Amino acid sequence: MENFIENDADNDQIIVEFHDFYDFFAHNYNLFECAIHDKDEQENSENLEFKVSCIVDVDTLKEISRIKLVDCLGEKQKKNPDINKHRDRQSMRHFSCNGCVKITIYENSTLSKIETKHILHSIRPDTSISQNIKTFILENTDLLPREIYKRLVERGLNTNIRQKQIHFWWVELESPKAFGFLTKLWNILQNSHFSIDEIGIDATYNTNNLKFELYVIQAEIDGVGFPMAYLFLENNGNCGNGVRTGVIIDFLAQLKICELEPNFLITDKDFAQISAACFV
DSSP states (O other): OEEEEOOOTTOOEEEEEESOHHHHHHHHHHHHHHHHHSGGGGGGTTTOOOOOEEEEEGGGBOHHHHHHHHHHHTOOOOOOSOGGGOOOOOOOOOOOOOBEEEEEEETTOOOOOOOOOOOOOOOOOOOOOOHHHHHHHHHTTTSOHHHHHHHHHHTTOOTTSOHHHHHHHHHHHOOOEEEEEEOHHHHHHHHTTOOOOEEEEEEEOSOSTTOEEEEEEEEEETTEEEEEEEEEEEOOSOOOHHHHHHHHHHHHHHHHHTTOOOSEEEOOSOHHHHHHHHHO
16 A cells, blocks of 8 residues: 655655555566666666665554564575575564655656664673783782672772673683692601602592692602602693693602602503603
């Protein structure tokens, strides 16, 4: 259904209000094609164009026409006959706009321009972690994430930034820490000139919520085991096999400098321990 509004004397525009523009376009395109094949228009056939200017006011859509127009504007493409190419994603939800479509046709023009205006939703707040926040986290990696977050909030941190984001960067930025030491038995055995032919290395894994790991070097003398040295490793999630192996290598290398050179080293199936022992 179309409603024509008379154009002014000084204006070459005709305003057309309608609700089903598929038939309207089809009708006018047919007239356009007939004009091209008309003998009187043959010489101008290359210059003929059909011009339409469309302005959609979604605030004035009404009743059934509104539903039809929304369906037309958001019409789905047909599925590819090849089943392997189907993605089966759910389409975006469409909402009733309560508006109508208005098209202005310029009778003496040969160019059509359709413009739409979309009012965007409000801009989402910026919740990215700035370099200043990363620097603060790096300078306070000895604190727990919740304490770092608390101090950042006291400094005016955007409350849209969550504690989980701080925890993520705390894990990413913190380097693994290790602390190794010798026991008093080391000096006793060294001063007693016992021959240490065999040592073993073992560790505790997944025994605490903070992911700390404890390694022990145990010497075997006359069938008796003596703890000689310990390595305490803080694994914050970044301590993969490569990093762990490097720390154990440094630990064993220091023991070798202290003249601990057994003939045998016993370990379990831990790849990091085996690699470190082979390297040293």
